[in-house]
Amino acid sequence: MSRILVVDDEPPIARTVAANLRARGHEVTTVASGSAALSAVETGDPDCVVLDLGLPGLHGLEVLRRLRTWSSVPVVVLTATDAERDKVAAFELGADDYVTKPFGMAELLARIKVALRHGEQAKGVLARPHVVEAGDLRIDLDAKLVSRAGEPVHLTPIEWGLVEVLASNAGRLCTHRFLLERVWGPRYERESQYLRVYMANLRKKLDDPAAPSIILTEPGMGYRFVANEPAEQEVRS
Amino acid sequence: MHGPRTGLGYLIAVLGTGAATLGLLAVRPEVSKTNVVLTFLLVVVAAAATGGLGPGAVAAAAGFLAFDVLFLPPYRTLVVNDRQDYLSLGVYLLTAIVVSYLVSALERRRAQAERREQETRTLYELSTSLVAHGSLDDTLASVVRTVRSLFDLAGCSIVLPDGDGVRVAASDGETPTGLERILAPTAGSGIGGQLQPGQALTVPLRAGAEPVGALVVVAGGPDAPSFGEAERRLLATFANQAALAVEQGRQEDERARTRTLEEVDRLRTALLNSVSHDLRTPLASIKASASSLLDPEVHWSDRERREFLVTIDQEADRLTRLVHNLLDMSRIEANALDPRLEETSLAEIAGSVVRRVRASATQRIDVYVPDSVPPVVADPVLLEQVVGNLLDNAVRYAAGSAIAVVARQVADSVELRVIDHGPGIPEPERERVFDQFYRLKGGGRRPEGTGMGLSICRGIVAALRGNLRVETTPGGGATFVLTLPVAERPALEPDMPAAAGPREGSR
Numbered sequence: 001m002s003r004i005l006v007v008d009d010e011p012p013i014a015r016t017v018a019a020n021l022r023a024r025g026h027e028v029t030t031v032a033s034g035s036a037a038l039s040a041v042e043t044g045d046p047d048c049v050v051l052d053l054g055l056p057g058l059h060g061l062e063v064l065r066r067l068r069t070w071s072s073v074p075v076v077v078l079t080a081t082d083a084e085r086d087k088v089a090a091f092e093l094g095a096d097d098y099v100t101k102p103f104g105m106a107e108l109l110a111r112i113k114v115a116l117r118h119g120e121q122a123k124g125v126l127a128r129p130h131v132v133e134a135g136d137l138r139i140d141l142d143a144k145l146v147s148r149a150g151e152p153v154h155l156t157p158i159e160w161g162l163v164e165v166l167a168s169n170a171g172r173l174c175t176h177r178f179l180l181e182r183v184w185g186p187r188y189e190r191e192s193q194y195l196r197v198y199m200a201n202l203r204k205k206l207d208d209p210a211a212p213s214i215i216l217t218e219p220g221m222g223y224r225f226v227a228n229e230p231a232e233q234e235v236r237s
Numbered sequence: 238m239h240g241p242r243t244g245l246g247y248l249i250a251v252l253g254t255g256a257a258t259l260g261l262l263a264v265r266p267e268v269s270k271t272n273v274v275l276t277f278l279l280v281v282v283a284a285a286a287t288g289g290l291g292p293g294a295v296a297a298a299a300g301f302l303a304f305d306v307l308f309l310p311p312y313r314t315l316v317v318n319d320r321q322d323y324l325s326l327g328v329y330l331l332t333a334i335v336v337s338y339l340v341s342a343l344e345r346r347r348a349q350a351e352r353r354e355q356e357t358r359t360l361y362e363l364s365t366s367l368v369a370h371g372s373l374d375d376t377l378a379s380v381v382r383t384v385r386s387l388f389d390l391a392g393c394s395i396v397l398p399d400g401d402g403v404r405v406a407a408s409d410g411e412t413p414t415g416l417e418r419i420l421a422p423t424a425g426s427g428i429g430g431q432l433q434p435g436q437a438l439t440v441p442l443r444a445g446a447e448p449v450g451a452l453v454v455v456a457g458g459p460d461a462p463s464f465g466e467a468e469r470r471l472l473a474t475f476a477n478q479a480a481l482a483v484e485q486g487r488q489e490d491e492r493a494r495t496r497t498l499e500e501v502d503r504l505r506t507a508l509l510n511s512v513s514h515d516l517r518t519p520l521a522s523i524k525a526s527a528s529s530l531l532d533p534e535v536h537w538s539d540r541e542r543r544e545f546l547v548t549i550d551q552e553a554d555r556l557t558r559l560v561h562n563l564l565d566m567s568r569i570e571a572n573a574l575d576p577r578l579e580e581t582s583l584a585e586i587a588g589s590v591v592r593r594v595r596a597s598a599t600q601r602i603d604v605y606v607p608d609s610v611p612p613v614v615a616d617p618v619l620l621e622q623v624v625g626n627l628l629d630n631a632v633r634y635a636a637g638s639a640i641a642v643v644a645r646q647v648a649d650s651v652e653l654r655v656i657d658h659g660p661g662i663p664e665p666e667r668e669r670v671f672d673q674f675y676r677l678k679g680g681g682r683r684p685e686g687t688g689m690g691l692s693i694c695r696g697i698v699a700a701l702r703g704n705l706r707v708e709t710t711p712g713g714g715a716t717f718v719l720t721l722p723v724a725e726r727p728a729l730e731p732d733m734p735a736a737a738g739p740r741e742g743s744r
Binding site: 010012013015016017019020023024054080101102103104105106108 | 513514517518520521522523524525526528529532534535537541544545548551552
């Protein structure tokens, strides 16, 4: 299906991740160092990279920085520390998502799947979705309409902006910075309190604010929109 | 200025003139007037040089009278016959006064220069005492010692502010009471002039306008040289320099404290990161393997299932070792090791450890513990752990080379050497290998082990009152040397068979 590069210096982890990906029909290469990872991306042209940050020698963040100078391949970062700084740094350097060790295999596989889909959308292999569904929520991205259990939901322009960004990035983590920049503009990147206020209102309209299941908070990082599995709608261009 | 030298000058003026007069009288018929005048001038010069202008003038006057009365006819009157003699008298008097003035001025300048030189020397010696002596307290101690000895004082102290109060930072000799009030703004040295014996003087230390402390001196006894205006001025000049040194020292102390705190902080962060990484890594492998096995979507082959299970098993062992090590480490750090010291046979311990390690090691391990090696005082369980750690370490880092375990007695202790022929440990890292979480760096490859083994070994060995160090194996490699005290009681009867004989290398 897809070519995936796994970069981890811990052989048991690299082996296990590779076995799972192969079992799902992917073509997997594993390497144990940052420099090997860079040359493997160059020669192998993978569709997705799983990158451990705690590499000996060349640190994972540095690998990511160098990679982003010439490649836009989706990167899912593995991190053994829960240091917020590393995660935030990884996103600023252009990571697509992250998983904290220890992780359940299903979680990592789900993240890789989302990353692959976005990679394909970016390349134009896969059309951007016109409609995103989550629970009883239906978001028509073309018509700019939102309905809940068939009832139309009225949104302010800012709220619509947030929903649009979140839904079209369904499954991916949208960082505070990313949302602020896309919805309010580049000069509002640091105004996190705007975001909190609007997200609270949005949850009241679209989700269960007490136990959210559609717009999830990743503390300190951002929000993740959980959509229903999209119907296979590959439109080869 | 009246001093002993002035008195001496007058004495020379009077006695010198007298002696010259008597001497010249004895040869009056033969001596010329010129020689008489020159002799008296000599006395004037001597008196002026010794005592200054006053004695010079007295000598000149006395010489004038003696010359007129005794050496210019008619004798014994002030009257003279020859009118030319008036000229001689006038010239003599004028010359004598000018000479005594010049000589005394010269002498005064010389004395001044000498005093200035003395002051400069004193100031220099005081400044020398300020030159970095390491810590601020050492510098201050050297300052008070120097001040006291240079001014011959009964005591000298330096008082610095300390919180709300003050503290005596350095002191030599007598310390006056009531130092607490010394830094109060009203306190000052109101007393002027000569300092009486036992009297105290406070000289403020100011860096800029800021008072940073005070120098307190107590004048010496009656025998000590006086402590007057000049000394006061000198001390005040010096106090300015000392204040700068105090200020500098205080800043340096503060910087050093900050650096230490930063270092501790950095180490703590590094330690936490290391533990966090080391705990999460095996957990991540276990979790990843277990969740793979539980995945209902994939049907794993038997070989794949077995691989996951092996990973879970091995990584659980790794986690167990790590948790054990962490617990040992906290026990050592909490001083809660509580060793049960008893007579322990090194041969037995080495034998059992080597048996265990050989089971998994691929290289040759030789053991040589002769019968002549007496038992040591140790906790057998802890000792086994130490020897085991050392041997595991050798197996891990010696890159397949042969390993030897050798024991011998050295005076009152027994040395156990674990010798490998691997890459060895570079000199600068020799001591650091015993640091917590220190791992030798090996060309980009992730170091194995927990980085705690050697640190734990050293902790245990210290609790066993022994010593653990590392040397270079002749020809390359590392040799860990464990030293333990010999058990006091004589070991076994010499003719009894030893529990463990020498184990020559096998395998």
